[in-house]
Amino acid sequence: MKHLPKINLFYWALIISANTLGETAGDLISQTFxxxxxxxxxxxIVLFLVALLISIYSExxxxxxxxxxxxxxxxxxxxxxxxxxxxxFRDNFGYxxxxxxLFGTILLIFALGLTFIIWKTYSKSNTVESGLNKITEFLYWIAILTSSTLGTAFGDLLAHDTPLGFSGGTLLLSALLALVVGLVYLTKISREFLYWTAIILTHPIGATMGDYLTKPEGMNLGNIKASLVLVVVFIIVIAIGQLTKKRQTD
Known part of the structure; x- marks a missing residue:
């Protein structure tokens, strides 16, 4: 039975950093390359599946x-x-x-919901708090991939289809994430539910932040510069987390 890394401030900082990096790196691979x-x-997907299998079969x-x-x-x-x-939807279906x-966001909401239904049908006892076996770990990573895809689509929906734009979308999603954090400390709502709500919110936050860094409407750093900056930020957050953990242990 495997357990997730300790879920604390540094965990969520790394999640947001990884999601922002994922947005710029994805554009780098598909557009710049x-x-x-x-x-x-x-x-x-091939790289993801290889890493997923290594993770599942590691002890x-x-x-x-x-x-x-x-x-x-x-x-x-x-x-x-x-x-x-x-x-x-655009090139093949003419939308x-x-x-x-909009259609992508709706489709991915259903896909994520189906993943959770399969998970709970297979096992109600394996959760992010109690630990995961091989099957539920696989479903966990599918849910992470699906929520990441949903986050990008939803972030684009907010940025392009609403008056909020990249910066306004990021602020709105950050406020919603702060609300979830408040619910963790002030209510007895299921921590499992709040974890996945936060995961879903962090993906569009990362997507809109990534777009804000790369696009002309934002800082216009471009995919290469933004990805390099975010790699450095990711490493710094990891280093701070490790130093804090070491001090607490000492």
């Missing part, structure tokens, strides 16, 4: 491996979402890009 959304999606939960799979899921989620909204964001 010219693989396209289809080619980028195929390459990243213990390894922190580096866990965060590698999280980052790959976020990066793959970016290209999968862009493929659905911009290639499948507008804005309609693609």
């Amino acid at each position: 010219s693989l396209g959304y289809g080619g980028g999606t195929l390459a990243l 213990n939960q390894k922190s580096l491996l866990y965060w590698t799979v999280i980052t790959l899921a976020s990066t793959a989620g970016t290209t999968i979402s862009d493929y659905f909204t911009r290639t499948l 507008t890009e804005q309609q693609g964001y």
Whole structure:
């Protein structure tokens, strides 16, 4: 039975950092490296599945491996979402890009709900708090990948289909995430439910933050510079977390 890394402030800081990096890295692979959304999606899904299988069949939960799979899921989620909204719905089905964001978001909500139904049908006892066996760990990572894809589609929906834009979308989602944090400390609502609510919210936060860093409407750093900056931020957050853990142990 495996348990997730300790869920604390640094965990969520790493989740948001990984999701933001996933957004810029996904665009880097599909756009800057010219693989396209289809080619980028195929390459990243293969990498994600390889890392997922290594994680599932490893005897213990390894922190580096866990965060590698999280980052790959976020990066793959970016290209999968862009493929659905911009290639499948727009180019193949003739919908507008804005309609693609909406349809993609709705489709992915159903896909995520189906994943949780399968999980609870198979096992009600294996949770992120109690621990995961091989089957529920696989479903956990599928839920992470699906919520990452949903987050990108929903983030694009907020940024492009509403007056909020990239910065306004990020502020709204951050406020909702802060509300979830408050519910953790002030209510007895299921921690499992609040965990997945927070996970779902952090993905569009990362997506909108990533777009704000790369796009002309934001800081216009471009995919390469933004990805390099976020890799440094990711490493710094990990280093701070490890130093804090060491001090607490001492």
